[in-house]
Amino acid sequence: MNFKNVSTLVAALLLSPTVIADSVSIPYAGFYERLKQVNKNNYQLVEIAFSVPKTDNCKMLSGNITTEKDEFPLTFDKQQRLYLPYDAQLKSDRGLLNIEVKGDASQCGVAMQVRAKTTQQEYKHDTLIAVKNDMDALLDGQQGFPMKYFRKPISGLTFSFAESEQFVTVEIDGKTQAIKNQLQLTSEQLQNLQILKFNVKPSIVSPYVL
Structure with missing residues (x-):
């Protein structure tokens, strides 16, 4: 079976997992390199989130991180977002993420998404522009030479809300x-607005890419 690599944004994670039954082992090194770019530049407003997209065929049951000598718990939430440590020693020790899923492992994937660290119910113009600029800068850092010189700036911001919300007032x-x-707002719309308000906080603020 092949554990497919997918990305919700720009570039897929280039990982080479080994699948046994309904479990998968993925080298930690690939995650570390992406986390390194974020930590090196100390972005104040944005972060990288890794997740296993949840479907009927891909429900996480458990997980851990192992080296030849040690074993550590792998933390994930109900949305199957993976909370990974930034640890040079884990990379040096050739750590592996081991994930057990209920379903067909060949239908699972690991996604990477750039998103705001926190969300707000009300945004002013300057904050929105700062979030967008940080996202662009972070994505530039994730691109390898020479592709970084051909990447277009993001097209704006996407505000996503919990599925339980029937309608959201903007x-x-x-x-x-x-x-x-x-809600998706283009760069031009963001540039022209002064105040953006919601009746509930967005669950995720991420890049809008055309």
Whole structure:
């Protein structure tokens, strides 16, 4: 079986997992290199999130991180986001992420997403622009030579809401509208607005890519 690598944004994770039954082992080194770029530049507003997209055929049961001598727990949440340590020793010791899933492991994947560290119910113009700029800078750091010189800037920001929310009220500079699940604002729209308000906080703020 092949454990497919997928990405919700720009470039897929280039990992080479080994699958046994309904479990998968993935080298920690690939995650470390991406975390290194984030930590080196100390981004204040954005981060990288790794996850195993949840489907009927891919439900995480358990996980750990192992080396030849040690074993550590792998932390993940209900949305199957992986909370990974930034640890040079784990890379040096050739650590492995071991994930057990319920379902068909060949239908699973590991996704990488750039997102805001926190979300707010109200945003001012300067904050939105700063978040977008940090996302662009982080993505530039993730691109290897020479591709970084050909990457287009992101097209704006995407505000995602929990599926349990029926409708979300959005107010942009005093004008109100109702949306379902997601709002996407282009760079031009972000540049022109002054105040953005929601009746509930977004669950995720991520790049909008055309």
